[in-house]
Amino acid sequence: MEAVLILVALMALLLLRTPVAFALGGLGVILLGLKGLPLVAVPQRLHGSMDSFELLAVPMFLLMSSVLLKGGVGRDLYAAVQSWVGHWPGGLGVATILSCTLFSAISGSSVATAATIGTVAIPEMSKRGYDKPFVYGMLAAGGTLGILIPPSIPLILYGVITESSIPTLFLAGVGPGLFLASAFIVYGILFSRFSGAYQPMPKATWGERARSSLMALPTIALAVAIVGSIYTGIATPSESAGLGFVIALIMTIAMGRMNFAKLKEAVEGSLKTSVMVLIIVAGAKVFSYAITLYLIPQSISAFLTENISNPSLFILAVGLVLLFMGFFLESLSMLLIMVPVLLPAVLNTGIDPIWFGIFFVVLIETALITPPVGMNLFVIQAVARARLQEVAKGAMPFAIIMLATAVLLWFWPDLALYIPYQLAR
Amino acid sequence: MLLRLIDGISEFAGKLCAWTLFAIGFFITFEVVMRYVFNAPTIWVDEISRVLQVWVVYLAAAYVLKHREMVTIELILSNPRSIWRRYAESFAIVILFVFAGTACYFGFQIWLKSTLAGHTTDTYLAPPKMITHAPVWVGSALLMLQGLVQLYRVWTEDLPEDDVMDGAH
Numbered sequence: 001m002e003a004v005l006i007l008v009a010l011m012a013l014l015l016l017r018t019p020v021a022f023a024l025g026g027l028g029v030i031l032l033g034l035k036g037l038p039l040v041a042v043p044q045r046l047h048g049s050m051d052s053f054e055l056l057a058v059p060m061f062l063l064m065s066s067v068l069l070k071g072g073v074g075r076d077l078y079a080a081v082q083s084w085v086g087h088w089p090g091g092l093g094v095a096t097i098l099s100c101t102l103f104s105a106i107s108g109s110s111v112a113t114a115a116t117i118g119t120v121a122i123p124e125m126s127k128r129g130y131d132k133p134f135v136y137g138m139l140a141a142g143g144t145l146g147i148l149i150p151p152s153i154p155l156i157l158y159g160v161i162t163e164s165s166i167p168t169l170f171l172a173g174v175g176p177g178l179f180l181a182s183a184f185i186v187y188g189i190l191f192s193r194f195s196g197a198y199q200p201m202p203k204a205t206w207g208e209r210a211r212s213s214l215m216a217l218p219t220i221a222l223a224v225a226i227v228g229s230i231y232t233g234i235a236t237p238s239e240s241a242g243l244g245f246v247i248a249l250i251m252t253i254a255m256g257r258m259n260f261a262k263l264k265e266a267v268e269g270s271l272k273t274s275v276m277v278l279i280i281v282a283g284a285k286v287f288s289y290a291i292t293l294y295l296i297p298q299s300i301s302a303f304l305t306e307n308i309s310n311p312s313l314f315i316l317a318v319g320l321v322l323l324f325m326g327f328f329l330e331s332l333s334m335l336l337i338m339v340p341v342l343l344p345a346v347l348n349t350g351i352d353p354i355w356f357g358i359f360f361v362v363l364i365e366t367a368l369i370t371p372p373v374g375m376n377l378f379v380i381q382a383v384a385r386a387r388l389q390e391v392a393k394g395a396m397p398f399a400i401i402m403l404a405t406a407v408l409l410w411f412w413p414d415l416a417l418y419i420p421y422q423l424a425r
Numbered sequence: 426m427l428l429r430l431i432d433g434i435s436e437f438a439g440k441l442c443a444w445t446l447f448a449i450g451f452f453i454t455f456e457v458v459m460r461y462v463f464n465a466p467t468i469w470v471d472e473i474s475r476v477l478q479v480w481v482v483y484l485a486a487a488y489v490l491k492h493r494e495m496v497t498i499e500l501i502l503s504n505p506r507s508i509w510r511r512y513a514e515s516f517a518i519v520i521l522f523v524f525a526g527t528a529c530y531f532g533f534q535i536w537l538k539s540t541l542a543g544h545t546t547d548t549y550l551a552p553p554k555m556i557t558h559a560p561v562w563v564g565s566a567l568l569m570l571q572g573l574v575q576l577y578r579v580w581t582e583d584l585p586e587d588d589v590m591d592g593a594h
Contacts, residue, residue: 047561278482
């Protein structure tokens, strides 16, 4: 009963537009106060939550992608990929998803991926007569690859909360990320071929391909270096992010695409995003401390394990709860509220926490493109100046593909776990 | 005058924190280069970067609040001209006060005790706790001051439309 009341209070605060960080932190303080527990733990938790080298990966990756964005790499990537596949049936759709996939390897955020590639791809695809809801849906869904293909801000936070290895989580995201990208591409080609709603692009000449690929090459090399350095263990995720930021800066300066005004925008913009994310982590730390003292995760875990002994049913129940919450909550809040609550039950059921992290992120991705609160739907709506209904309609088939991938992950866990446990061994 | 002063402090703190993050990127790169190129890992990068991260997050919270970029669920009460929106935003600032007030009051107590006792951290560099334990209460105090300014604005200025592209980096 206590658990339900706390959840209702939290939902009420969030719906009343209390910033997520203050809703979590404020409710945590109130809960501690109601039980007469020492409030001196609050500043201690707040300090401890940020005193983490692993967490530095969040601002560093944001800084790096911000510098690359200001350097105009989104346009380069799209132009390069388009020159190779643009003439295929539905080729611009293929180019869009491939660009999102490549951009995901340098950005840990779905909003950034959708906004960056969307700004370039939507006008291009609309000009070529592609079905508008399809274009919007594809961009909203393609953007979500940003949080599955490493680096990924949600996976870093998941790793910090559950004390799981972040490099292992990153590697586990690669398989499902590439699988989803391939599924989106196949759907895109089939949709374009059967609807016929597109004008084919002329095939680019080898000279055009060489020129555009050369422009995108440094960014692709940087993406490979980041994933490679984490994969080989040369650098921790935070180190590879810091290094990636400095290389991105040198690269954009060398290409003549960075000046002080752009750098200032990139640095100040990434600070705002970093603090906006990390202050939620801090608030969530206080909240999860309070609910732990109320024994909420333990009682939910006991309830679930007593009533649902079958792991398949457990995952189905968790999946449905997350799907439902995803209609109303944005992705980070969902992760920071639900992971501490569900983790004991996950461990009790014998489910691999790395696998669960990837499963969770796939469901978060689905939440990002399902109304009424679907962050990527809003982003594409804003970028394309479209109607939300059109974006949501176009995103629906992609949401179904994502849900099917979540189901597939259950039956074929190696889709996520093969790379970290077998290949990287 | 007072509002402008608080806005100014938050703005300055935010910009300082932004360039501190920029510097941390270079510290981390320096560490990786020293380790692999010169086989001489540093003893300070990890700890200094962590201390600075704590400062950055808490000191810049007021700056992010000032720019209205805290993550908020914008599902209902979207009409910026509705009186209920003003009530909701005022209520959110009350919750901010509960959270930041607790962090500030108890954070200050811990800091004062450590400072008077001359405590240092039990890490390799052993910096004084006067420096490492100050960001939570200093940042929370600034956050509350900025909260007061925002509360004043809720009732004296037009509220902006929701902007989903905030933070799209």
